[in-house]
Amino acid sequence: QELEAAFPELKTPDSPTQRVSSDLTEDFPTVEHLTPMLSLDNSYNEADLVDFDQRIRNYLDLPEDYIIEYCVEPKYDGGSIGLIYENDLFVRGATRGDGYRGEEITPNLRTLHSIPLRAAFSRRGIAKVEIRGEAIMRKDIFEKINKAREEDGLPLFANPRNAATGGLRTKDPNETAERKLDAIIYHIGYAVDQQGNNLLPKLGTHSAAIDFLNELGFIVPIHNENFPERTIFHNINDIVDHCQEWQDHRDDYPYEIDGMVIKVNDIALQNRLGSTAHHPRWAIAFKFKAKQATTKLIKVEFQVGKTGVITPVAKLEPVQLAGVTISSVSLHNEDFIRNKDIRLGDTVLVERAGDVIPYIVKPM
DNA sequence: CTGAGAGATTCCAGACTTGC
DNA sequence: GCAAGTCTGGAATCTCTCAG
Numbered sequence: 001q002e003l004e005a006a007f008p009e010l011k012t013p014d015s016p017t018q019r020v021s022s023d024l025t026e027d028f029p030t031v032e033h034l035t036p037m038l039s040l041d042n043s044y045n046e047a048d049l050v051d052f053d054q055r056i057r058n059y060l061d062l063p064e065d066y067i068i069e070y071c072v073e074p075k076y077d078g079g080s081i082g083l084i085y086e087n088d089l090f091v092r093g094a095t096r097g098d099g100y101r102g103e104e105i106t107p108n109l110r111t112l113h114s115i116p117l118r119a120a121f122s123r124r125g126i127a128k129v130e131i132r133g134e135a136i137m138r139k140d141i142f143e144k145i146n147k148a149r150e151e152d153g154l155p156l157f158a159n160p161r162n163a164a165t166g167g168l169r170t171k172d173p174n175e176t177a178e179r180k181l182d183a184i185i186y187h188i189g190y191a192v193d194q195q196g197n198n199l200l201p202k203l204g205t206h207s208a209a210i211d212f213l214n215e216l217g218f219i220v221p222i223h224n225e226n227f228p229e230r231t232i233f234h235n236i237n238d239i240v241d242h243c244q245e246w247q248d249h250r251d252d253y254p255y256e257i258d259g260m261v262i263k264v265n266d267i268a269l270q271n272r273l274g275s276t277a278h279h280p281r282w283a284i285a286f287k288f289k290a291k292q293a294t295t296k297l298i299k300v301e302f303q304v305g306k307t308g309v310i311t312p313v314a315k316l317e318p319v320q321l322a323g324v325t326i327s328s329v330s331l332h333n334e335d336f337i338r339n340k341d342i343r344l345g346d347t348v349l350v351e352r353a354g355d356v357i358p359y360i361v362k363p364m
Numbered sequence: 365c366t367g368a369g370a371g372a373t374t375c376c377a378g379a380c381t382t383g384c
Numbered sequence: 385g386c387a388a389g390t391c392t393g394g395a396a397t398c399t400c401t402c403a404g
Contacts, residue, residue, distance in 0.1 A: 039395095039396085042397095080394090095394075097393080158377090162394095166378060168394095169393075170377090313374095326375085332373080332398060358373090359397080359398090
């Protein structure tokens with residue numbers, strides 16, 4: 001590829017480089033989102049949440065006694081998807097990708113029962129809309145599917161999240177259908193009328209927008225007394241206890257969640273706050289404490305990266321943690337090792353940061 | 365000093381390629 | 385024809401560099 005870039009005259013239609021890219025794009029074309037699908041800023045404790053509230057007040061120049069309404073929902077752990085409806089018809093579905101461009105997987109998403117192929121957005125004058133959500137596998141379905149795979153002698157899935165994201169990207173939509181994924185919708189990112197006027201402000205609050213989606217037949221976080229998946233707060237200090245409560249009961253919930261999401265409820269305020277390059281200023285994730293385990297550090301290997309960077313990598317005695325087996329973890333650099341005083345043969349405490357990336361917390 | 369962007373990390377699943 | 389290996393994409397986050 002480098003050679004072809006330097007000498008374009010050598011690039012021929014039957015070059016191996018052309019085959020690879022064209023084959024892949026034929027399978028899942030890359031498409032641009034109507035508005036970027038950003039990730040969320042993280043918080044871990046009450047102080048972080050108070051900072052968040054204060055940042056918003058400073059940014060908007062609000063008085064201290066101004067009451068900001070917050071909407072709190074579980075943070076679902078699956079694969080993010082963006083769905084476009086035009087004139088009430090489901091026309092395109094895509095993965096999140098890098099936030100700006102994702103893979104178009106419409107045929108696969110059409111097999112999910114919780115994605116209506118027709119939804120009456122026109123009831124509110126909406127001609128074109130992009131909604132965001134999570135394709136996720138219920139924990140009991142994951143167990144059932146793995147049991148069946150075991151009987152059939154197939155390799156088992158490591159956890160519901162991987163089974164779900166894998167299912168989204170199969171070439172065969174029938175395979176996607178068999179994963180019995182749910183689509184849980186938690187955001188409207190774009191909504192315009194026939195003339196292209198922005199209708200988002202007319203929806204009023206985030207919570208009202210989600211209620212509207214529920215009326216249209218989408219699965220959304222439910223807002224009621226008995227089952228507070230979606231709860232409104234008027235004081236940031238009350239939110240931590242609520243999150244703690246969810247953390248204590250996360251195992252009883254049918255879906256895997258890795259935290260809670262706190263959003264400014266008023267859409268007009270959301271618009272005034274806007275976003276940085278990677279996250280909106282009006283929302284933050286409260287991350288649950290990562291599950292931890294201890295294991296033994298066997299040896300350290302030095303890896304050479306693409307750019308020649310040398311990274312020390314710890315090889316561990318394999319240990320089960322949050323659904324996967326951890327056997328190696330990056331030590332980043334010499335300072336990291338010195339600061340934590342990590343030594344060969346140590347028993348170390350490891351966790352999966354964000355329930356994904358292995359991380360050495362400290363030697364025991 | 366802060367923030368953004370680039371690059372590096374692990375692990376898993378699926379599709380494709382290669383080897384026997 | 386099957387098994388093993390490679391590549392891609394997705395998820396999160398840490399470190400470093402550079403611009404303002």
